[in-house]
Amino acid sequence: MRGRGTVVLGFVSAMMLDARHGLAQAPANWQTSFGVSASETKERIVALHDHILLIGVCIVALVAILIGFALLRFRASRHPTASKVTRMPWLEFGWTIAPVLVLGAIAAPSLQLLAYESDIPDAQLTIKASGHQWFWRYSYPDNGGFAYDSIMSPPASVPAGEPRLLAVDNRMVVPVGAVVRIQVTSSDVVHSFFMPALGLQIYAMPGRLNETWTRVEKPGVYYGQCNQICGLNHSFMPIAIEAMAQPDFDAWVRDAATRYPVVSAATISAQVAK
Amino acid sequence: MSKTVTEVGGTDGRWPVAIAVSLFLLACAGLALFHPSLFGTLAGSIAVLGPLVIAAGLLPLFIALTAWSRATSGERANSPQNTFGPRIAIIALIASEVAFFAALFAVYLRYAIYPEIAGFSSWPPTPMRPDDPWGGPLLNTVILVASGVCVAAAHDWLLKERWQLSAIGLTVAIALGGVFVGLQLREFSLASVGFRDGVYPSIFFLTTGFHGLHVAIGMLLLSIAAYRVIRARSAGGAGFITTVASWYWHFVDAVWLLLFAVFYAWAS
Amino acid sequence: MSTTEHRRECRSIAAWLFTTDHKAIGTLYLGFAIMAGTLGGAISGYMRLELAQPGMDYVVNGQSWNALITAHGLIMIFYMVMPALIGGFGNWFVPLMIGARDMAFPGLNSLGFWLLPLSLIMLIGSLLVGDGTGTGWSLYPPLSGIDGQPGPSVDMTILALHLAGISSVISAINFVTTILNMREDRLPLFGMPLFVWSILISSLMLLLAMPVLAAALAMLLADRNFGGAFFDPAGGGDPMLFMNLFWFFGHPEVYIMILPAFGIISQIVSRFSRRPIFGYPGMVLAMASIAALGFIVWAHHMFTVGVGFAPRAFFTLASMVIAVPTGIKVFAWIATMWGGSIRLTVPMLWALGFIIMFTVGGTTGIVLANAGADQVLHNTYYVVAHFHYVLSLGATYAIFAGFYYWFPRMTGRMFPEWVGRLHFWCFFIGTNVLFFPMHFLGLAGMPRRIADYPDGFLGWNMIASLGAVLALASTLLFLVMLAVSLRRGAPAPRDVWGPAFTHEWDDDPEMARPRGTAGVEAGA
Numbered sequence A: 001m002r003g004r005g006t007v008v009l010g011f012v013s014a015m016m017l018d019a020r021h022g023l024a025q026a027p028a029n030w031q032t033s034f035g036v037s038a039s040e041t042k043e044r045i046v047a048l049h050d051h052i053l054l055i056g057v058c059i060v061a062l063v064a065i066l067i068g069f070a071l072l073r074f075r076a077s078r079h080p081t082a083s084k085v086t087r088m089p090w091l092e093f094g095w096t097i098a099p100v101l102v103l104g105a106i107a108a109p110s111l112q113l114l115a116y117e118s119d120i121p122d123a124q125l126t127i128k129a130s131g132h133q134w135f136w137r138y139s140y141p142d143n144g145g146f147a148y149d150s151i152m153s154p155p156a157s158v159p160a161g162e163p164r165l166l167a168v169d170n171r172m173v174v175p176v177g178a179v180v181r182i183q184v185t186s187s188d189v190v191h192s193f194f195m196p197a198l199g200l201q202i203y204a205m206p207g208r209l210n211e212t213w214t215r216v217e218k219p220g221v222y223y224g225q226c227n228q229i230c231g232l233n234h235s236f237m238p239i240a241i242e243a244m245a246q247p248d249f250d251a252w253v254r255d256a257a258t259r260y261p262v263v264s265a266a267t268i269s270a271q272v273a274k
Numbered sequence B: 001m002s003k004t005v006t007e008v009g010g011t012d013g014r015w016p017v018a019i020a021v022s023l024f025l026l027a028c029a030g031l032a033l034f035h036p037s038l039f040g041t042l043a044g045s046i047a048v049l050g051p052l053v054i055a056a057g058l059l060p061l062f063i064a065l066t067a068w069s070r071a072t073s074g075e076r077a078n079s080p081q082n083t084f085g086p087r088i089a090i091i092a093l094i095a096s097e098v099a100f101f102a103a104l105f106a107v108y109l110r111y112a113i114y115p116e117i118a119g120f121s122s123w124p125p126t127p128m129r130p131d132d133p134w135g136g137p138l139l140n141t142v143i144l145v146a147s148g149v150c151v152a153a154a155h156d157w158l159l160k161e162r163w164q165l166s167a168i169g170l171t172v173a174i175a176l177g178g179v180f181v182g183l184q185l186r187e188f189s190l191a192s193v194g195f196r197d198g199v200y201p202s203i204f205f206l207t208t209g210f211h212g213l214h215v216a217i218g219m220l221l222l223s224i225a226a227y228r229v230i231r232a233r234s235a236g237g238a239g240f241i242t243t244v245a246s247w248y249w250h251f252v253d254a255v256w257l258l259l260f261a262v263f264y265a266w267a268s
Numbered sequence C: 001m002s003t004t005e006h007r008r009e010c011r012s013i014a015a016w017l018f019t020t021d022h023k024a025i026g027t028l029y030l031g032f033a034i035m036a037g038t039l040g041g042a043i044s045g046y047m048r049l050e051l052a053q054p055g056m057d058y059v060v061n062g063q064s065w066n067a068l069i070t071a072h073g074l075i076m077i078f079y080m081v082m083p084a085l086i087g088g089f090g091n092w093f094v095p096l097m098i099g100a101r102d103m104a105f106p107g108l109n110s111l112g113f114w115l116l117p118l119s120l121i122m123l124i125g126s127l128l129v130g131d132g133t134g135t136g137w138s139l140y141p142p143l144s145g146i147d148g149q150p151g152p153s154v155d156m157t158i159l160a161l162h163l164a165g166i167s168s169v170i171s172a173i174n175f176v177t178t179i180l181n182m183r184e185d186r187l188p189l190f191g192m193p194l195f196v197w198s199i200l201i202s203s204l205m206l207l208l209a210m211p212v213l214a215a216a217l218a219m220l221l222a223d224r225n226f227g228g229a230f231f232d233p234a235g236g237g238d239p240m241l242f243m244n245l246f247w248f249f250g251h252p253e254v255y256i257m258i259l260p261a262f263g264i265i266s267q268i269v270s271r272f273s274r275r276p277i278f279g280y281p282g283m284v285l286a287m288a289s290i291a292a293l294g295f296i297v298w299a300h301h302m303f304t305v306g307v308g309f310a311p312r313a314f315f316t317l318a319s320m321v322i323a324v325p326t327g328i329k330v331f332a333w334i335a336t337m338w339g340g341s342i343r344l345t346v347p348m349l350w351a352l353g354f355i356i357m358f359t360v361g362g363t364t365g366i367v368l369a370n371a372g373a374d375q376v377l378h379n380t381y382y383v384v385a386h387f388h389y390v391l392s393l394g395a396t397y398a399i400f401a402g403f404y405y406w407f408p409r410m411t412g413r414m415f416p417e418w419v420g421r422l423h424f425w426c427f428f429i430g431t432n433v434l435f436f437p438m439h440f441l442g443l444a445g446m447p448r449r450i451a452d453y454p455d456g457f458l459g460w461n462m463i464a465s466l467g468a469v470l471a472l473a474s475t476l477l478f479l480v481m482l483a484v485s486l487r488r489g490a491p492a493p494r495d496v497w498g499p500a501f502t503h504e505w506d507d508d509p510e511m512a513r514p515r516g517t518a519g520v521e522a523g524a
């Protein structure tokens, strides 16, 4: 029976889960801001966000304080006759110019960040992620072109220590410290390749090949989810990226190349053309 | 304190409701066409009747519109005309139509300028070609421009109280419009590609098709104007509707000129 | 006319059905918006129930979940906010404020209204027939294409939106004509109340934005049913094209919804500060520039679609520029209060709630406008929080503000003040508890439009659902108050709110009567 009891239980267990997820890279309960940053991109995003947030908090506080103050000082009971002034050009000019300056202070770092994200450095590795209803297929064209599907682990059989709805059977694997170019496309509807810990998101568009890049700084397993409504199981097509040291990665590639079938470049481009 | 109400809407509230319902029925007719099975046992007959379903949906709309316009025309004839309001309304209506066609043109231009996005090396994608612009399309252009001249002349004559000439001008314009639509339909039926053959025919047929639909609406407006002129045997009762129809017709003309330039002349 | 006769007239269904009187039509719009809002609210209650804990406990499957969120969004936007702000208050008060006897085209006015309930029937039908439209309100193909959603639902949704679009364009034409042509003698454009300006500008935006949606939907319909290839990569089409068209409509649409709200807030702040609005010309110019800029920022909804640096930089900057005129409005409201003689009545309470909450939503809008940062925020609950702060805590607050403000004028009756205050505080606390934690969820990476979520998102979701309970309960309170006050409210005098600056208060308050415009003529 699911009822109030469950909710309360859930509440309590939610608070306890915190501790467990402290180490993992999955979202944690009661988190009030970004989770781990595992790439420089994400770190820069967080910095920009914090910068804007600070300004935003000041603006909201300013508005709230001014309103509160006006309410105190200019209540009808304390201030029975209203002023007749309706224009004050310098004031109006001021509140038009001030926001422009504030926005300038946001725009400059913002465009820098955008440029940083947009320039794809020379990549040591290219991985292709293709969205399908409802799983991801990763292929490694630089390493012989093997490809495999990454499907969510059914909730009943999630491996111990892994989060429900985020764990997958086969993760995308990348070497730590290497610039990885990720090409994203879709074979059916629009999906979105979203990996918060790395500060990555790009749509998987049928008929287009989108590109983005990342350099993972810390080894670990990072989770994300398909982030564009894509039908029945939109809630159930997570993305898991495992970052490991280069030698481990090389070993993984050798093993994977024998385990997974090779998908020819022709198949891939046929898929894109579709 | 209140100002003259410029009533085209009329005060009889029954027709608006009837029109709303018939538009709804039209939507249902479209739905029946797309998904006959929705309508259970009627499915078979709907599938067979096809476009007739749309006609069945259009019919109530047509009746309600006619009745409405008849119900309101008498009213307005009696009161001194303030046509500034209706003029604004027509300009607003045409502005929204411009936005509609702008969207269609934007889609076309987007593919024409960047065909590689759609995986084509040229636009229109080989082997598709629009008709030779200097044949049928040019003829169509001439016809439509000529009809535009007729309408302008008819409007002018009406202002000069020469209602007979005006009626003739309107009639000729309608006839030319009819020829245009006929030629367009012929071009469609002879076309080497069909709507289903990819994005180029899709945008080509949708845009020219919607333009044709607007020509038909314009002809309807011109017909009402001509009818009023002839029945009133004077310029008085029909001045405004003729203005409306002529503005609309010039708009439809202008869209065609752009269509001709972009879809035909430039494309080949 | 005797009272009994009046009563009979009001009760007659035919009278309401065939009325062309602007006040009666305004009342119809408001009643319709309340009903649609109740429906949309009920759906959202169900959604919050599902999201209160992990697991899929209530909805049948992901598709029906998707259909519900789509219906919720479309109903709230097209059948609640727009009809209330534009159709409802616009119809009631634009003619009264400018001294016109009625709208320019009373018949078209009625047509515009009656299309809406019929359109809503079509939309509800799409939810009931087959699998529903599981695409989100943005209807992106290929998911909305014939392979993605094979049933009739999407076609019904498209047809419903076509009907609603026709209705919007008709009423926009009507408002533009009325405002430009039927002002009382000597009322210059720059003497019009700001609410009238806001309706004028929203209507102009509607005229240019709605047809673009209509074109996009026509293409989608053609793709689905006639084998077109506009958005089908197999035929050379491109889904991104739909996104561009949709947002070219979609972003102006959000301002179409918020400008009339600005107008209402301006009237209320000025009235209850006992002074005309501060910086009137600036306020008008701010609205006009918001409208103009609103047409060149659409791609900020598409930062992650896969576009290059230059367009993203352009749309980042353009979007941020909108904050300038928006700021002008907020500061002018405060300046109006500053030095005024403020009465904290129920409508004023809602208006102040609007200003603060809208500022929060505008600030998160600025965060989202940065393409570089949007990369981790796009499509997360952060966006959900943003647009609910500007819509649920923005536009909806303005609707309640306007409703309480004009209720005495529209019904001739007063509502109990204490209920209005209780409603405000419950709704204020409820919606903030509901939507504020969504910022956290979004920052933590929770995608929107999911029916079940990883357990790490549990905490704040549970809180949000608790907030929803309070918000919905306070809405119920509002409905009950409405039902009671309509029948038993104390009679409202003409000067309920003290001296007025606008003309809608010139006549004695009274219930709208459904009648043809001819009736007005005879009575006037």
Ligand code: HEM
Residues within 6 Å of the ligand: C138, C254, C255, C257, C258, C300, C301, C319, C320, C322, C323, C326, C361, C362, C363, C364, C365, C366, C368, C369, C370, C374, C377, C378, C379, C383, C386, C387, C390, C391, C394, C395
């Ligand atoms: C300062 C003004 C504003 C700015 C800079 C702004 C910016 C943005 C941006 C960048 C997004 C896209 C976020 C994303 O999908 O990644 C967005 C979404 C949205 N905004 Fe705003 N916004 C502003 C004001 C408003 C207002 C006034 C409204 C409505 C009344 C509004 C309603 C919405 C809605 C509904 C969405 C979500 C659309 C969807 O994806 O379904 N915004 N806003």
Ligand SMILES: [Cu+2]
Residues within 6 Å of the ligand: A131, A132, A134, A190, A191, A192, A226, A227, A228, A229, A230, A234, A237
């Ligand atoms: Cu997906």
Ligand SMILES: [Cu+2]
Residues within 6 Å of the ligand: C250, C251, C254, C297, C298, C300, C301
């Ligand atoms: Cu926007």
